Amino acid sequence: MQGIVTKSMGLWYQVETADGQMHNCRLKGKFKLENKKISNPVAVGDKVRLISDQGDSSAMIIAEILPRENYIIRVSPKKKGHSHIIASNLDQAIIVATVGTPRTSLGFIDRFLVTAEAFRIPATILMNKIDLLSPEELDGLKEKMVEYESLGYQVLYISALKPEDIESLKSQLANKTSLFTGHSGVGKSTIVNELAPEAQQKTSEISDFAQKGVHTTTFAEMFKLGTDTYIIDTPGIKELGLAEIEKDELSHYFPELRNLMGKCKFSNCTHTHEPGCAIETAYQDGSISPTRYDSYLSMLAGDDNRR
Ligand SMILES: Nc1nc2c(ncn2[C@@H]2O[C@H](COP(=O)(O)OP(=O)(O)OP(=O)(O)O)[C@@H](O)[C@H]2O)c(=O)[nH]1
Ligand SMILES: [Mg+2]
Ligand SMILES: [Zn+2]
Structure with a gap:
């Protein structure tokens, strides 16, 4: 039997099968991890093969993850040197952002866009x-x-x-699997509850003092809006550490840099100090955005995103 992982709760996973049934599942005892540097072997959105659990008739066992079409990943905030898959098999990734309640910086948005570009997932910014x-x-x-x-x-x-x-947002979501991500308190779960009333996700006011969210959602969870239409609510993230992105390919994930870099004098130009750099020229004459270029430099330097 095959299904889609709709929720991951540490050792237990909720899997929806084609008949619409939800199953509680565990991982097979000797589940082979392809990549040991990933903190969660199974992610929401994964298509999996299930077998029955001999010892527990109310549960099933995940025997295999079918190949992922794509996934979105970040540096794990909990496990040093590890990465965490936020979700897989996505048609679009939506960053929910707010101006001051809480504040979402352009640098944070840029990190999200780079991640989406790197994994070839269409990105939308939702203010x-x-x-x-x-x-x-x-x-x-x-x-x-x-x-x-x-x-x-x-x-x-x-x-x-x-x-x-909310109605007009629905038209952007039809026939797609969409991920909602962003800082804590920007309203991801509120939006998900409005779109899918049966979701009943917990929401909380942001703290008066710091104007920051209080990390209400703790597990990613997928909800069905209709045939082939799914949305995924996720826990708020503080920083988006880039994972699986090499420095020498970073500029490819900035569309405006990608367009220019063929004109740099050196093919291995890092666009930081080299003579004849087309990107530096574009920065000087104002044809690329200074904040975007700053984001590039900050990601290249491996800075985290505390700005
Ligand atoms: N004024 C206003 N408040 C909103 C809006 N959307 C959400 N909120 C409020 O913002 C607060 C945080 O919303 P949540 O939905 O819990 O935020 P979240 O992004 O899910 O946060 P985490 O689960 O912690 O990541 C709640 O008090 C919501 O009522 C909005 O469009 N306008
Ligand atoms: Mg939430
Ligand atoms: Zn250059």
């Missing part, structure tokens, strides 16, 4: 809580985000509290 912005603030935000639209990323503006915004 939530626009009900908290004045018309001037919203205009200012839209102006700032034009840059991202010109790079080819879709930017959406919603308030999760507005039913008409």
Whole structure:
């Protein structure tokens, strides 16, 4: 029997089979880990083969993970030197961002976009809580985000509290598996509950003091909105440590750098100090965004994202 992993809870996994049934599953005792540097062998979105559990008739066993079409991964915050697969088999990844409640930096958005580019997953930026912005603030935000639209990323503006915004979001999700990610407190679970009322995800107010989320969601979980339409709620992330991305390929994941780097004098140009660097010239004359170039330099230097 085959199914899709809809929730991973440490040792137990929830798997949905084609008949719509949910099964509690464990991993086969001698499950072979392909890559020991990954902290979670099975991720939400994985297609798996199940066999029955001889010892426990109410449970099933995951015997095999079918090849992943794609996945999105980051450096594990808990296990040093390990990476954590956020989810797999995605059609799009949506970063939920807010201006000040909590604050999402452009650097954080850039890290997410680089990750999505590296794993070839279409990325969307979803600015939530626009009900908290004045018309001037919203205009200012839209102006700032034009840059991202010109790079080819879709930017959406919603308030999760507005039913008409949720309705228009639905059309972006139809017939796809979409991942919602972003900082704690930006409203991922609120949006998921509005889209799929049976989800009943816990939500919490952000702390008054720090204007930060309180990490309410603890496990990634997938919900079905309709035939072939799934959404995945995930725990809020503080930093997005890049995993499985080599420094010498980083510039490929910035569309504006990718377009220019063929013009650099040296084919192994790192675009930091080399003579005849087309990207440095573009930076000097203002044709690429300084904040994007800064993000590139910061990722290249291996900085974490505390800005
Ligand atoms: N004003 C306003 N508040 C919102 C909106 N969306 C969510 N919130 C509130 O923001 C707070 C945090 O929402 P959650 O859905 O728990 O955030 P989350 O992203 O799931 O957070 P974690 O699970 O910790 O990662 C809650 O108090 C929500 O009611 C919005 O569009 N406008
Ligand atoms: Mg949540
Ligand atoms: Zn260069």
